[in-house]
Amino acid sequence: MKPIWLGTSWKMNKPLSEARAWCETLAQRLPDVIHPAIQPFVIPPFTAIQLVSRYMQQHQLPCLTGAQNMHEAENGAWTGEISAAMLAETGATLVELGHSERRGAFNETDAAINKKVHSALRHGLRPLVCIGDSADEKRWQVSRETVVRQMKIALHGLSEQQVLQTLVAYEPVWAIGEHGIPATPEQAGEIHHALRQALCETFGVETGQRIPLLYGGSVNRLNAVELLHQDDIDGLFIGRAAWDANGYCDIVQRVTQEFILQAQ
Numbered sequence: 001m002k003p004i005w006l007g008t009s010w011k012m013n014k015p016l017s018e019a020r021a022w023c024e025t026l027a028q029r030l031p032d033v034i035h036p037a038i039q040p041f042v043i044p045p046f047t048a049i050q051l052v053s054r055y056m057q058q059h060q061l062p063c064l065t066g067a068q069n070m071h072e073a074e075n076g077a078w079t080g081e082i083s084a085a086m087l088a089e090t091g092a093t094l095v096e097l098g099h100s101e102r103r104g105a106f107n108e109t110d111a112a113i114n115k116k117v118h119s120a121l122r123h124g125l126r127p128l129v130c131i132g133d134s135a136d137e138k139r140w141q142v143s144r145e146t147v148v149r150q151m152k153i154a155l156h157g158l159s160e161q162q163v164l165q166t167l168v169a170y171e172p173v174w175a176i177g178e179h180g181i182p183a184t185p186e187q188a189g190e191i192h193h194a195l196r197q198a199l200c201e202t203f204g205v206e207t208g209q210r211i212p213l214l215y216g217g218s219v220n221r222l223n224a225v226e227l228l229h230q231d232d233i234d235g236l237f238i239g240r241a242a243w244d245a246n247g248y249c250d251i252v253q254r255v256t257q258e259f260i261l262q263a264q
């Protein structure tokens with residue numbers, strides 16, 4: 001069975017006290033609700049990565065830790081930026097790249113994201129590449145082309161070995177956040193299928209099948225299981241519904257009950 005990836009980004013939320021409290025709740029609940037086939041991960045703000053990764057290690061929790069962004073350069077005069085090597089020292093093993101909030105608010109381009117992907121891999125970090133169509137692109141019926149293009153540029157130049165270290169998250173811009181409308185499982189499934197086909201065409205069928213494709217955008221405890229029933233959805237990238245650790249554990253529990261226990 002392929003792993004089911006279930007993770008959250010806290011975005012610009014949670015000072016250290018709240019980060020620690022989230023980890024404490026996770027430690028109390030996660031071991032009782034998780035199956036080994038589920039791969040949990042959490043992406044705190046930079047300031048809390050070390051605290052969270054140490055907590056997971058000390059409490060032997062199987063939850064990976066990541067960062068929300070990085071700079072592609074090795075070092076230098078880049079005031080306010082953080083390199084892949086610096087992130088690796090914090091205990092992060094994942095790095096989220098190209099979230100639509102970064103593309104929109106910080107003008108990140110596909111080409112810049114590609115450079116970051118290469119730099120992350122050079123330093124042993126697994127890139128979690130986010131791609132997504134805007135509401136206009138959806139209305140113009142160019143969603144597939146848009147996200148396939150974004151993904152192909154982000155992964156350009158990777159070897160087979162490198163691409164197998166990469167995760168891709170489809171996060172429609174119109175589905176994210178407070179005013180977002182979640183994609184239906186069918187809508188998300190259709191786009192994931194197009195992404196999978198593009199991965200198979202670009203990197204070979206076997207490799208393309210093994211790259212984890214996650215869905216994100218207003219995921220909650222009510223729609224999580226249905227989304228995961230789509231063939232090409234290998235995981236969920238959750239925002240608000242997982243900022244409360246109990247909300248996150250509820251989703252993990254539902255997924256465990258639906259997929260894992262039923263298979264026994």
Ligand SMILES: O=C[C@H](O)COP(=O)(O)O
Nearest residue numbers: 009176177217218239240
């Ligand atoms: O990083 C997570 C995504 O942007 C989704 O956020 P959301 O679940 O709050 O819509």
